[in-house]
Amino acid sequence: MSGAWRMVARSHGGPDVIAREDFDPGTPGEGELLIEQDVIGLNFIDTYYRTGLYPAPLPTPLGSEGAGRVAAVGAGVTGFAIGDRVGAAGGLGAYATHRILAADRVVRIPDGISSEDAAAMMLKGMTACYLAEDSIALQPGQVALVHAAAGGVGSILVPWLRDKDVIVIAHSGSAEKAATVQAEHSLHGSFDDLAGTVRELTGGKGVDVVYDGVGKDSWSASLASLKRRGLMVSYGNASGAVPPVNLLDLSRGGSLYVTRPTMYDYVATSEELAHTAGRLFDRMQRGVVKAQIGQRFALADAADAHRALEARQTTGATVLIP
Template sequence: MRAIVISATGGPEALTYTDHPDPEMNPGDVLIDVAAAGVNFIDVYHRMGRYPLSLPFVPGKEGAGTVAAVGEDVREFAVGDTVAWGNVIGSYASKVVVPASHLLAVPDGVTAESAAAIMLQGMTAHYLTHSTYEVKPGDDVLVHAAAGGMGLLLTQIAKLRGARVIATVSTEEKEKLARQAGADEVLRYSGFAEAVRELTGSGVHVVYDGVGATTFDESIASLRPRGMMALYGQASGPVPPIDPQILAQRGSLFLTRPTLDFYIATREELTGRAADLFGWVASGQLRVHISHRYPLAEAAQAHEDLEARRTTGKVLLIP
């Protein structure tokens, strides 16, 4: 098969497009011909070695495609099924092996590309709004990087739950995308905490922050007493250590650093969140904005564009 292989961590040039042995199957596995693989910042962290993996490896943690073969213990899936997966390494390839327990059937009305685009970001947006902080009608919610793939999904799902969404973006073009997704107010990053206070009076109920170092302090300052700071990523770099006393001084705030693994810890959780997402996509309640599709061979360019913030919405690799 053809795949992207990382033999040494580093910049985008570490992503090498090459021939690679087909993945080996175990009895509970499914072999899939990949139709699309999602590109996410966690792939960048893996490439850089920030989240180390054993070298060499094929990056990529989400995708969708067609079942090519099933292991002898697999009963839920059959050859020809359209399926999707997340949190399984090795998706930047023409073929991938996924344990059946991690696999989801893609229903009619949802394309393989849309399914690939929501396996990490959609699942994350779901647990953030339904479990980490359960958004309620009338809540004020602050969403950073609202024109990115994650931000657009978070904005839409928060609106489905009845929130007023305050979004941050960096350009006028991105503001248009955030408003199309339903954002009620759109701010630039400079001085956003003061603007949030002016809009809300006492601050927001929750901040969904995947940016990290450059937004963290103002995100904390944007919260109302007993508000929730959900730091789910660090696109701008890790947040320095903080004194927990700050949380007391700001009004008994809550701070959490959630990750997807702990919110799809059971098959029931995984399929339940997927059912909501697929249902919303099929009905048109949730729009998946795929802004860039790159051939698999151009994975390095996809990473460059993602890191330089030249992309909006979701980025996919097409084998």
């Protein structure tokens, strides 16, 4: 296809390894859709593939999330037509003007939700969905500690939990970010003092669950913030990978539970994907969660977007525009 281009990582390393290349996306095969993308979402997982923390063949097509319009429909596909607004989250290759995907990994964007909002929300929002709804069956009045509460996932997860009447202790990297978070308690500052503050706020008990996308730097504080038999949900590595876990630390901490989920295992089937996306779109339409787009970059400037993300200079979601 003439004019199609994408951004790839030609080697592993810093943002400078990201380069633009022309490519031919081809035509959709059986069960596939060709999507002409209008907006792409930026996510921290993109940096993991760029650095090689998550392995993938080089050159690596970057990006996992985007929204646009169906440009061509492959044989055997039902339920989609040319011109439909659609979104997808998962896989690689979203940093592109065009993308071919299996139709059962694509969802239709409802009326009333813009393509930009969908691209900003799908991966982060569906992550927030499985964290809040599926990783633990939280009940009203239970307490959750949410790290990076002003970030892409955190800014969705906090209001989602509060809509469930869960008490949220939010933690952010700066006073400025903490001021943007509406929660029962919005903290900031050093991880060294966090567990003590959490204990004070919970009458010495600790929290029922910690949602931790930070990783290495917050690990010890997260474990120390949990109540007896509490659950540690480690879903990201923004500060680096968590070191090897000593199971005796979980015993000493109060028979703690730990899970390291990935979204794919919660949307592995087309039915699970539709259910998860439906719950997200429902909360977007009801105004429970909103696409807080703090930054917009041209797709060609993806390297600059990565620099801002890794320097923690972004708030809310960031989108790339082809």
